[in-house]
Amino acid sequence: MAKEVLCHNVRGEEFLVPATKLQFRPSVYGILIRDAKVLLSPQWDGYDFPGGGLKIEENLEEALQREFWEETGLKIEVGKIVKASTSFYAPRSHSGEESVYWNCVLLHFLVTQTGGELSTANFDEAEKSYLDLATWIDMDKLEGLKFYNHLGDAGSLEIIKQAASQL
Numbered sequence: 001m002a003k004e005v006l007c008h009n010v011r012g013e014e015f016l017v018p019a020t021k022l023q024f025r026p027s028v029y030g031i032l033i034r035d036a037k038v039l040l041s042p043q044w045d046g047y048d049f050p051g052g053g054l055k056i057e058e059n060l061e062e063a064l065q066r067e068f069w070e071e072t073g074l075k076i077e078v079g080k081i082v083k084a085s086t087s088f089y090a091p092r093s094h095s096g097e098e099s100v101y102w103n104c105v106l107l108h109f110l111v112t113q114t115g116g117e118l119s120t121a122n123f124d125e126a127e128k129s130y131l132d133l134a135t136w137i138d139m140d141k142l143e144g145l146k147f148y149n150h151l152g153d154a155g156s157l158e159i160i161k162q163a164a165s166q167l
Contacts, residue, residue: 007088007101010044010148015090017101022088025102026054028064030076030111031163036139038160041071042132046146049108049156050134064109071127072134073119079110082163087150106150110163139164 004016029051032039040047050071054063061078068076087104120133137145139160147156 005088005103007090008150009090012152017088017090021101022103023100024105026105027052027107028054028060028067029106029108030064030068030078031082031108031160032068032074032076032111032113033139033160033164033167034113034136037136038139038142038163039072039074039134040137040145041134043130043148046148047137047156048147048149051108060107060109064111068111069116070122070124071131073116073122074113074134075115076111077114079112080166081107081109082166083108083159085150089150104150108159108163110166 003019005019005022006014007017008014029049031049039050041050050068051064052067052071054060055066058066064078065076068074083106085106085108087102087106089102089104091100091102118134120128120131123131142157142160145153145156147153149156151159
């Protein structure tokens, strides 16, 4: 019998998936803090950090700069790594069902803005269905926000605090 791993989806549901169905997906995310606010990407009825998966020809910095620009319209410089983690994840497909299963390595970096302005112009077709314009959230108003990522609400708040302490 093939090994199974405990996987979760964007709705927080957990289920067993045969390891043979997993795809390896390194991912990078940026934490941009300015004037006691953090930039977050509204997704469905919650938030996440701007970022995503690496393309095979990209290094970490190139991937984060591309993903951040696509999801926010901002150009960035990549700084210190704040957190490295792993997750078994099933992203939501266009139809709302899980279609792939990922063994994710997730790297969260501090970033600084070097140019651009907030925009949705660079969203791909899939992102247009669930992403909205990135928004600045006051650091003192983060409690109670819903996050769609493997860190969950408490883990997302903790990583923002860790990032802010490194500024």
